[in-house]
Amino acid sequence: MIANKKSAPGAPREDERLAKRVAELVPCSRREAEQYIEGGWVSVNGQVVEEPMFRVSNHKVEIDKDASLMELSDVTLLLNKPPGYDAMALPGDASKHVKPAHQLLLVGAHAAEDASGTRVLKRHFSKLEATVPLETGASGLVIFTQDWRVARKLIEDASVMEQEFIVEVEGEVPPETIKRLNHTLSNDGKLLPTVKVSLNSDNEKTSKLRFAVKGSHPGLIAYLCERVGLQIVSMKRLRVGRVAMTQLAPGKWRYLMDHERF
Secondary structure (H helix, E strand, C coil): CECCCCCCCCCCCCCEEHHHHHHHHCCCCHHHHHHHHHCCCEEECCEECCCCCCEECCCCEEECCCCCCCCCCCCEEEEEECCCCECCCCHHHCCCCCCEHHHHCCHHHECCCCCCCCCCCHHHHCCCEECCCCCCCCEEEEEEECCHHHHHHHHHCCCCCEEEEEEEEECCCCHHHHHHHHCCCEECCEECCCEEEEEEEECCCEEEEEEEEECCCCCHHHHHHHHCCCCEEEEEEEEECCEECCCCCCCCEEECCCCCCC
16 A cells, blocks of 8 residues: 655644645645545545545555556446335436436445446446336336447347346236237237247236337337236336346345446
């Protein structure tokens, strides 16, 4: 660690921006100092501070020995949304009728099982865009990204990208009903997206169906189930494209890993 220079006895340091102090300590340019701070490499009196504008005087400022000036990359977060949260709502849309899923993206909700190795930074929670809609009453995978390339792919490929759901319905589902679901139904003469449906499990009261749909949109699965007389109990999205939610607990989130591609 690089420790703060000692001030002369009886001469307290003047209040200054943390970025200025770090630039003196390294030494480096002011912009490089800001990168060290925003990267979570700088601590003040033992606490990590990520705001370059933070004011310091006679504080102990230290820079982590592993500090790197590598470009801070944009991140993508995968959330297991519980039912009742609006996947696309902005934090400012919150009201007694709207609960934005975005508000679940908290440091404390980061999944302990996250294998990405990414250090959690405050900057990872700003400028996040939700790109793939999901019914408010449904649970499962919701994607938030800062990366314009990820956002563009999810938006531009929405009509061809496959999504996978587990849909629990009331009662037993006969093979004839599953066969009907697997044949493209029409809506007022217009073909609906093709779906692949299979029986995942069943018991005396409910059955779980696995839906794989290309070009899915909110309300589509509910409409298909209604057309064949099925009553939905719950719905969970497991996968978007080639990226699966894996073992995320409800309300938890993880980082998209480097090798994962939608």
